[in-house]
Amino acid sequence: MNTSGRLSGTRRGTGSIIGAVFLLLILLSGLTAYILTVRTQVAYRSTQEEMDQLERYQGQEEITFQEVSLTGDRRLNITARNTGPNTVHLIWLGVLDETVTPPIQRFSELDLYLKPYETATNISTDDVTILEGHNYTILLVTELGSVFTYTYPPEEAGGARVRIIARNCTVSYSPSGWSLLNSTGYVSGSTSSLVEDDGDYLIFRSHYTGTRRTQYRYVDQIPEPSVDPPTYGAHSNFTAQRSGPDSVYDTLTEESVPGTGNITLIDGESFEDIWPPAGWSETGQWNKESDEAYDGTYSADFDGLGSGRSGDLDTPELDCSDAVAIYVEFWYRDDDLDADDLLLQYYDGTTWNTIADLGSTTQENQWLHYREKITDSRYFVSNFKVRWSAVNIRTGEHAWIDYVTIKEEVETSSYKLDLEVQWRDVDFDEENEELCIYCGTMGSEDLGVDVWYNSTWQSLLTDLNPGWNNVSVAPYLDSPNFTIRFIGGTETGDTTQDSWEIDAALLHLWSEVEEYTVEVEFTGSSNLEDWTELVWWVESCWNISGVDVTIQLYDYALGDYPTGGDGYTSYTSSGTPNTDELRLGNITSNASRFRNATSGEWRVRIRGVKETGTPFLLKVDLIGLQTTYSFSGGTLPYGGWGWYTLRAEDPDGAPIPYAYASVYADGENVLLRNASNGEAMENPAWVRLDSNGEFQLEVSSRSPGGDEFTLYIVVGSLVGERRITQEGST
Amino acid sequence: MRLSGECRGVSEVIASLVMLLVVSLLGTTLYAYSQTTLNSLQESFQYSLTLEEERVKEKFRVLAVWWDGSDLLNITILNYGKVDISVDAIYIDNKPATRFLSGRGETVYTLKLVHVKLTSPVAIVEGRGYDIVVVSERGVRCEYLWTP
Numbered sequence: 076m077n078t079s080g081r082l083s084g085t086r087r088g089t090g091s092i093i094g095a096v097f098l099l100l101i102l103l104s105g106l107t108a109y110i111l112t113v114r115t116q117v118a119y120r121s122t123q124e125e126m127d128q129l130e131r132y133q134g135q136e137e138i139t140f141q142e143v144s145l146t147g148d149r150r151l152n153i154t155a156r157n158t159g160p161n162t163v164h165l166i167w168l169g170v171l172d173e174t175v176t177p178p179i180q181r182f183s184e185l186d187l188y189l190k191p192y193e194t195a196t197n198i199s200t201d202d203v204t205i206l207e208g209h210n211y212t213i214l215l216v217t218e219l220g221s222v223f224t225y226t227y228p229p230e231e232a233g234g235a236r237v238r239i240i241a242r243n244c245t246v247s248y249s250p251s252g253w254s255l256l257n258s259t260g261y262v263s264g265s266t267s268s269l270v271e272d273d274g275d276y277l278i279f280r281s282h283y284t285g286t287r288r289t290q291y292r293y294v295d296q297i298p299e300p301s302v303d304p305p306t307y308g309a310h311s312n313f314t315a316q317r318s319g320p321d322s323v324y325d326t327l328t329e330e331s332v333p334g335t336g337n338i339t340l341i342d343g344e345s346f347e348d349i350w351p352p353a354g355w356s357e358t359g360q361w362n363k364e365s366d367e368a369y370d371g372t373y374s375a376d377f378d379g380l381g382s383g384r385s386g387d388l389d390t391p392e393l394d395c396s397d398a399v400a401i402y403v404e405f406w407y408r409d410d411d412l413d414a415d416d417l418l419l420q421y422y423d424g425t426t427w428n429t430i431a432d433l434g435s436t437t438q439e440n441q442w443l444h445y446r447e448k449i450t451d452s453r454y455f456v457s458n459f460k461v462r463w464s465a466v467n468i469r470t471g472e473h474a475w476i477d478y479v480t481i482k483e484e485v486e487t488s489s490y491k492l493d494l495e496v497q498w499r500d501v502d503f504d505e506e507n508e509e510l511c512i513y514c515g516t517m518g519s520e521d522l523g524v525d526v527w528y529n530s531t532w533q534s535l536l537t538d539l540n541p542g543w544n545n546v547s548v549a550p551y552l553d554s555p556n557f558t559i560r561f562i563g564g565t566e567t568g569d570t571t572q573d574s575w576e577i578d579a580a581l582l583h584l585w586s587e588v589e590e591y592t593v594e595v596e597f598t599g600s601s602n603l604e605d606w607t608e609l610v611w612w613v614e615s616c617w618n619i620s621g622v623d624v625t626i627q628l629y630d631y632a633l634g635d636y637p638t639g640g641d642g643y644t645s646y647t648s649s650g651t652p653n654t655d656e657l658r659l660g661n662i663t664s665n666a667s668r669f670r671n672a673t674s675g676e677w678r679v680r681i682r683g684v685k686e687t688g689t690p691f692l693l694k695v696d697l698i699g700l701q702t703t704y705s706f707s708g709g710t711l712p713y714g715g716w717g718w719y720t721l722r723a724e725d726p727d728g729a730p731i732p733y734a735y736a737s738v739y740a741d742g743e744n745v746l747l748r749n750a751s752n753g754e755a756m757e758n759p760a761w762v763r764l765d766s767n768g769e770f771q772l773e774v775s776s777r778s779p780g781g782d783e784f785t786l787y788i789v790v791g792s793l794v795g796e797r798r799i800t801q802e803g804s805t
Numbered sequence: 806m807r808l809s810g811e812c813r814g815v816s817e818v819i820a821s822l823v824m825l826l827v828v829s830l831l832g833t834t835l836y837a838y839s840q841t842t843l844n845s846l847q848e849s850f851q852y853s854l855t856l857e858e859e860r861v862k863e864k865f866r867v868l869a870v871w872w873d874g875s876d877l878l879n880i881t882i883l884n885y886g887k888v889d890i891s892v893d894a895i896y897i898d899n900k901p902a903t904r905f906l907s908g909r910g911e912t913v914y915t916l917k918l919v920h921v922k923l924t925s926p927v928a929i930v931e932g933r934g935y936d937i938v939v940v941s942e943r944g945v946r947c948e949y950l951w952t953p
Binding site for chain 1: 825828829831832833836839840843844846847850851855857858861862865866868869871872873874879881883885887902916918940941
């Protein structure tokens with residue numbers, strides 16, 4: 076084995092080869108990146124060239140409007156020719172009516188290819204009806220974005236002119252009839268009274284709609300803080316009381332409340348029966364006698380003799396092992412007793428302890444009251460006793476004991492319920508006010524209800540029963556806040572935990588209300604145009620003050636009278652009777668919904684309500700509807716006002732400002748007025764055009780049988796005229 | 806300490822191996838670095854060129870402007886380019902519109918119209934000329950001179 080470490084010649088270049096491979100890989104990566112970049116650039120350039128090419132094509136597009144005419148139903152009929160070198164793809168047809176404000180702009184999709192020098196006819200759209208007197212700009216849009224425009228009707232070249240441009244038409248309507256709703260009565264007048272604001276009224280009489288006004292107010296809350304703490308017990312689900320009855324209950328459960336109580340061990344022993352009383356013991360000369368008695372006929376008596384004799388009177392053994400205090404109470408009397416002659420002693424289970432020297436009392440021959448609360452725990456034993464010990468009572472000395480009472484105070488716990496609930500913002504002015512509580516399963520203990528009134532609890536119900544429990548609270552409900560409490564029937568020494576189910580708690584408030592109402596529905600007819608605006612008005616008065624009035628326009632799209640928004644208004648009438656009040660509304664959104672789409676009928680309802688014992692009158696002076704719609708200007712409805720813009724232009728189409736124009740309509744009953752200010756004009760009349768070379772004119776014709784007339788406008792030598800047909804009255 | 810003649814060959818082998826290892830490591834690092842850099846450059850270039858290409862493909866124009874007589878405008882825009890667009894901003898006399906009622910941000914397919922309804926940021930006076938500039942989301946703009 077060669078261990079010299081010299082590498083053979085073939086292995087010397089390994090490092091160079093590896094380096095060369097990596098160099099090659101790096102070059103390959105760079106080349107790849109370069110190729111991709113070049114490709115991207117090529118694609119970009121190709122796109123750019125393509126778009127440039129399209130732009131060049133667009134520049135070469137040429138469409139010529141050869142003829143624009145109208146079909147019988149006033150649709151456009153366009154004949155256009157591709158006069159460019161390339162095929163043109165028409166994709167949109169735009170029709171812009173700039174005559175009206177705001178302008179109307181419609182775009183319809185096309186898909187029409189026109190080869191070079193090819194002519195297309197009947198390019199049209201069903202979306203647009205061409206109105207007489209309106210000026211349109213027609214757009215033909217190609218796929219490459221070229222737009223070719225045409226003005227229709229074509230402008231007359233070579234001279235100034237006067238134009239009469241129709242804007243819109245306004246027609247007003249009054250009711251043609253009315254319907255009395257419910258028992259509203261008719262008094263006097265007719266629909267002709269409703270046309271003018273002239274004090275000529277159509278009068279209606281109200282009818283009685285007195286009713287019972289009822290409210291059901293469920294309980295609102297648990298008062299925090301409590302109106303009279305402390306409270307005891309718990310709600311399981313107070314919310315359940317706030318609805319129903321629905322068998323969802325709020326269960327009220329009593330709470331264990333610790334406390335103390337007294338147990339009477341000897342209850343007013345006055346020694347009236349056997350001697351000694353049962354359980355008592357005596358030694359010496361203690362007996363019962365009737366010579367002195369505090370209570371009843373007898374008392375325990377000890378009479379002295381000679382140089383003295385002694386004896387004890389003992390109570391039975393009293394079990395005071397669970398006591399926290401012992402109350403000893405009796406009456407005693409001494410006659411000539413000396414100190415230490417009559418001792419009061421307590422037995423602590425092992426020893427008698429002297430507590431008081433009753434013989435030392437200076438007030439003799441009278442009954443004295445002894446009372447003591449023993450808190451010394453030595454005496455809290457199972458065989459506690461009290462002793463009256465007579466010691467060396469001599470002749471002429473006497474001791475009496477009567478009416479002995481001994482009690483022990485022990486720790487107790489009792490189940491209690493005292494839960495308050497409250498109503499807030501209660502309407503406390505109603506004639507009838509009842510508290511209604513619906514109960515489910517009730518615990519065996521009584522459940523009472525008290526009301527908080529004049530800072531104290533007043534009992535309302537002593538025991539709630541399953542089902543409804545109703546009680547009048549009118550005497551207590553004199554403020555917006557109303558608080559009651561559920562209270563357990565047994566609150567002392569109650570060792571049983573009860574619960575009660577409350578389904579609903581509410582106040583039932585009601586009053587009998589005297590009320591009168593007027594309800595009238597007026598109907599009228601109208602046109603079937605597409606209304607751009609609807610103005611309505613009602614002027615009326617009432618022969619009493621403060622009537623709640625609602626005026627509604629019937630919404631045929633809704634199928635009902637609206638309760639808000641357009642076509643609705645409500646107000647309280649003037650405080651002064653017989654005061655005319657005008658209410659009006661202006662509807663610009665979807666106004667046509669307030670008339671029948673086929674008959675043109677419209678309806679207005681007036682309703683007046685007042686809480687009163689006196690019938691009253693509705694007096695309607697004026698009701699009207701004014702409808703506005705776009706029109707061609709060639710036809711005017713009877714009584715309608717057509718708005719025309721009179722415009723003088725020079726040969727370039729620029730306005731001729733401030734020129735004087737003569738306006739004349741040759742009809743029989745034509746009325747003219749200035750549309751800008753509403754002022755009536757003579758016929759014929761001179762008017763001055765404004766800075767835009769325009770005058771806004773309104774024309775109306777009122778020939779009952781219809782009429783045809785021509786409207787002329789003359790500015791210098793320029794004459795514009797418009798033939799107008801007035802429809803007859805129907 | 807001097808190594809004997811027999812031990813010299815061993816260090817040359819190790820040195821050769823170390824050299825190979827160093828060359829391999831350097832080569833790998835250099836290759837990885839060049840690959841990452843080239844990829845990054847190429848992607849960045851391709852992205853910007855693609856975006857630019859889409860911008861070139863965008864063509865749109867204002868066909869009509871509707872005015873309600875106060876300050877409400879409805880601008881009808883035709884997309885006649887080769888990609889879908891959406892309108893991002895509209896300037897009227899260099900003032901950007903801020904209250905759009907509809908149309909803004911909507912995708913407008915090729916050869917379709919969009920109606921952008923907006924409140925004009927400047928008061929419109931009849932007879933005066935207004936410069937309306939529509940800007941797409943890719944930043945392409947289109948100018949239109951409008952006279953109400």
